[in-house]
Amino acid sequence: MIFLVEKPFKDREEVKKEISEFFAVGLFDSSLGVVLAIIGIVADALDITLILEPTSWFLLAIFFGILGVWPIVKSTVAKSLYGIESESKHE
Secondary structure, eight states: GGOOOOOOOOOHHHHHHHHHHHHHHHHHHHHHHHHHHHHEEEEEEETOOBBBOOHHHHHHHHHHHHHHHHHHHHHHHHHHHHHHHHHHHHO
């Protein structure tokens, strides 16, 4: 399983870049989940079908909400490790 092996970071700028990229992906997925949930709520409240049934919109919202958790957690862990490394170098 080659895709599970992560390469080590070369420098601090690469860490900062990865943190911002993963946070952006996670924020996009989570925001998309919120938008899909709103579409499902509006469709259910108006009792109409907007391309999909309201339940399908809610399922898509749950899927994208869960999908957005992993990149946000990864960026948070990277920020934490980056901060711990920075503090240890200052001491």
